[in-house]
Amino acid sequence: MTERPLLSVRNLEKHYPITEGVLSRRVGAARAVDGISFDIARGETLGLVGESGCGKSTAASSLIRLEEPTGGRVLFDDGRGEGLRDVTRFDEADLKAFRRNAQMIFQDPSSSLDPRMTVGSSVAESLMVHGMTDRTRRRKIVENLLEDVGLSADDYDRYPHEFSGGQKQRIGLARALVLNPDLIIADEPVSALDVSVRAEILSLVDRLQEEYGLSMLFISHDMSVVRDVCDRVAVMYLGKIVEIGETEEVFANPQHPYTEALLSAIPTPDPRQRRKGIELTGKVPSPVDPPDGCRFHTRCHRVIQPDEYDLEQSHWRSLLNFRDEVVAGAVDVGKVRESVEAGAADGDAEATPDAAVEREIRADFGLPERLSDAAAERRLGDAFDRLLSGNEDEAAETLAAAFVTPCEESVPEFVDHGDGHRSACFLTARDERALERPANAER
Numbered sequence: 001m002t003e004r005p006l007l008s009v010r011n012l013e014k015h016y017p018i019t020e021g022v023l024s025r026r027v028g029a030a031r032a033v034d035g036i037s038f039d040i041a042r043g044e045t046l047g048l049v050g051e052s053g054c055g056k057s058t059a060a061s062s063l064i065r066l067e068e069p070t071g072g073r074v075l076f077d078d079g080r081g082e083g084l085r086d087v088t089r090f091d092e093a094d095l096k097a098f099r100r101n102a103q104m105i106f107q108d109p110s111s112s113l114d115p116r117m118t119v120g121s122s123v124a125e126s127l128m129v130h131g132m133t134d135r136t137r138r139r140k141i142v143e144n145l146l147e148d149v150g151l152s153a154d155d156y157d158r159y160p161h162e163f164s165g166g167q168k169q170r171i172g173l174a175r176a177l178v179l180n181p182d183l184i185i186a187d188e189p190v191s192a193l194d195v196s197v198r199a200e201i202l203s204l205v206d207r208l209q210e211e212y213g214l215s216m217l218f219i220s221h222d223m224s225v226v227r228d229v230c231d232r233v234a235v236m237y238l239g240k241i242v243e244i245g246e247t248e249e250v251f252a253n254p255q256h257p258y259t260e261a262l263l264s265a266i267p268t269p270d271p272r273q274r275r276k277g278i279e280l281t282g283k284v285p286s287p288v289d290p291p292d293g294c295r296f297h298t299r300c301h302r303v304i305q306p307d308e309y310d311l312e313q314s315h316w317r318s319l320l321n322f323r324d325e326v327v328a329g330a331v332d333v334g335k336v337r338e339s340v341e342a343g344a345a346d347g348d349a350e351a352t353p354d355a356a357v358e359r360e361i362r363a364d365f366g367l368p369e370r371l372s373d374a375a376a377e378r379r380l381g382d383a384f385d386r387l388l389s390g391n392e393d394e395a396a397e398t399l400a401a402a403f404v405t406p407c408e409e410s411v412p413e414f415v416d417h418g419d420g421h422r423s424a425c426f427l428t429a430r431d432e433r434a435l436e437r438p439a440n441a442e443r
């Protein structure tokens with residue numbers, strides 16, 4: 001992106017305090033947004049995508065200061081010739097002007113419509129708040145706008161309950177556009193709508209964005225929606241952006257395993273284009289206690305093995321899942337033993353019950369009866385011996401010492417893949433290093 005951005009978000013943070021007791025003593029924080037940075041150029045749509053709970057809505061409400069950010073800067077060019085100014089330092093007057101210039105569209109359009117007000121009055125309300133006293137003029141502007149979003153001027157005097165979900169979202173768009181903003185933040189604008197009307201609303205958003213020269217932050221958990229409307233996409237995981245780049249490039253050439261997993265979940269009717277669905281196993285972490293190192297390592301299907309092992313990748317993932325569960329005290333050997341014994345009572349007798357219990361646990365975690373790597377198998381066997389003889393703490397210690405991924409030992413930096421495509425994963429960092437040769441080091 002060469003031109004100066006309209007919006008530049010720098011290390012934005014929003015941490016919610018976790019409190020305890022009658023005195024509300026602060027005992028921790030949910031790091032909902034934990035240092036994200038991105039730019040949006042004039043006329044550009046940036047998608048912010050990720051699973052539910054990764055911090056997308058919090059990012060939106062913090063950058064528009066519906067909630068006060070905990071840290072970072074939000075730089076916005078309000079067109080007054082002063083260039084980028086820091087929204088987080090705006091006083092009331094500046095904030096009012098900013099909110100006129102940066103509007104939000106929500107998932108549920110009904111929530112922002114007063115059922116007792118005609119839709120025309122609802123849309124016209126902010127014109128009045130921002131000083132347009134001429135009623136006839138207000139009505140004219142709103143009628144034109146209603147037509148522009150695919151409704152009719154006559155709808156001005158109707159009430160919200162008379163409209164379908166899709167039509168209400170059209171009203172939401174009219175409300176957002178009435179003050180001629182430069183930036184729209186659309187938070188899951190089509191997720192609550194019937195599939196049949198989603199495409200209509202998305203193409204309307206696309207047209208309006210072009211027509212009004214809008215910049216847009218488009219929040220969605222749905223990669224296929226993002227592909228339809230966004231010029232660039234930022235993939236968010238547990239409060240952090242893990243990959244960002246032009247939509248086409250990220251879709252064609254995803255660099256982060258999390259992006260790859262999200263893309264693999266997109267249904268496609270064309271069997272030639274169908275990607276193999278990637279099943280993410282492992283613990284889903286909480287923003288209150290995010291994992292060390294790369295935050296995705298507890299679920300990553302490509303989690304890196306240390307040099308000392310040479311295991312099938314899915315077995316390495318299973319080993320780490322097993323380690324984490326044993327360390328968390330979540331493997332109930334007694335229960336497995338009971339179920340194995342019940343099976344044996346049904347005639348499926350086993351000579352060595354411990355071996356049967358171990359087999360059952362291995363199967364539960366997707367671990368084979370023997371790992372192909374002898375050293376790893378020895379250590380796993382050792383941990384099983386301790387676990388099955390009731391020494392759970394020792395088993396946990398053995399596993400924690402034997403199986404460590406480099407992904408949990410340090411935080412991956414962003415790697416630049418060109419044209420603003422960046423991702424933060426040790427795998428790509430390693431590949432880039434492997435490609436670097438002294439001969440072209442000066443490039």
Ligand SMILES: Nc1ncnc2c1ncn2[C@@H]1O[C@H](COP(=O)(O)OP(=O)(O)OP(=O)(O)O)[C@@H](O)[C@H]1O
Binds near residue numbers: 030032055056059
């Ligand atoms: N007021 C709050 N206090 C404490 N934690 C919160 C608060 N609001 C959100 N969170 C937590 O912050 C994290 C991010 O939530 P957020 O709603 O921003 O995610 P999201 O990606 O927009 O998800 P969704 O699509 O479900 O809305 C979640 O773990 C959520 O539980």
